[in-house]
Amino acid sequence: MSAPTVLLDARACERTLRRMADEIVERIGGTEGLVLVGIQRRGVPLAARLAALIEQREGGTVPRGALDITLYRDDLQTIGPRPVVGATDIPVDIDGTTVVIVDDVLYTGRTVRAALDELADFGRPRRILLAVLVDRGGQELPIRADVVGKTIAVMPDQLVDVQVAELDGADAVLITAREPRGA
């Protein structure tokens, strides 16, 4: 098995997130009504990181939440055993807000489709944006990211392995041969 390729190291992750935070504020024209919602699991710490960066730069507080999309997956009838269901926590009323969905990797787009459906069950945001650390291409649905950390074409037999300090000890983005990850 070939050694993993480092796409972003810890320093590069930090720079990328800072730029993404700025881009989010720029696109919305401020932080008014902004809510950051991370997709479980690695989108959640990334959303918290982006929210903290935005707070540093702009002042105020940016609410952050977590979405677990397992119950909204479109492949539940074909896979088994059941995937573990994580916590969903939307701490504010999202009616009329601007929600930024945050995930580590955009691939098929099916996770984002599920996240959009789940968000709709919590309310009706004025606008929803998608921010991802890595867009690896290969979308199977008409879904595109609004704010992207790094765009790279990755072969289907490769895996984009995003590691975050909160869950994995250190920040890094690796390209590896596809194999199931322990987490």
Next chain:
Amino acid sequence: MTGALGKDLLDLESLSAAQITGILDTAVPLKAVSERKIKKVPTLRGATVANLFFEASTRTRVSFEFAEKRLSADAVNVATAGSSVAKGETLVDTARNLEAMRIDMVVVRHSASGAARFLADRIDSNVINAGDGTHEHPTQGLLDLLTLRERWGTLAGRRVCICGDVLHSRVARSNIHGLRKLGAEVAVCGPRTLLPHGVEEVFGVTVLDRIEAAIEWADALNVLRLQLERMEAGYIPSLREYNRVFGVTRERLERAPRDLLILHPGPMNRGVEIDSDVADGPHSVILDQVTNGVAVRMAVLYLLRGGRPDQAAAAGAAAGDS
């Protein structure tokens, strides 16, 4: 994947601690669905569940129905209470009819111990036991475990005493198996006439003859419903005497050396096995049990549907990726 379930949920006796913990862990996020503005997720869209209740039940049936609807399954209630057909024949016929109607899951309650297993062996659908005779009521056991785990964090080393008519109680059996698997110590307390013969050896529990001893020993009491017909059958002299000797009263609880939790599977006989000021008092987690009932049933429906062993092998690659 030791936490995966098989085709059916028939009892807690045959489940591992990992399987039980897996159900409880799944129930936690599913419980939050009931707190949302829109109390529904599309998880079981397209699945049909038949609720087959051969015995009267309000609480359990309604709880299953809520669980099914909140997961977007289509639920059909087949009320067969009062049917005069012999039990074995009814079940076989029912199984065949259900198969012909292409249902996916069956929730069954029946007065015969083993009825759920009997059905599970004869149909391809997932079968969930909602109480079979005096055998088990696994989802009640699970909701009791979830309620206690919420309060304590872990059940390991905790002491739970099951009080009352253990002999006829499927709730007691499911509780004993579930609690012991998760590391709790279990005792039973009640008139000897209402305790199974050899309960210490068969179930690995302690027997306490006096309710005062149970209150002193336990971290939680699970107070069983006293079926009123037990008096006519001669198991106890009178309801009043039962209350006097075994009733869980405020006066008795005030002498408890530590904070006790009081559980009751319902429906309660206030003034018999439990007094009103206990049932409605600060120790009571009885309404938590009802809330948690929907959550654990959602978890079981979610984990069983499609999670069949023969399909598990094909899972592999699909599950890991976004």
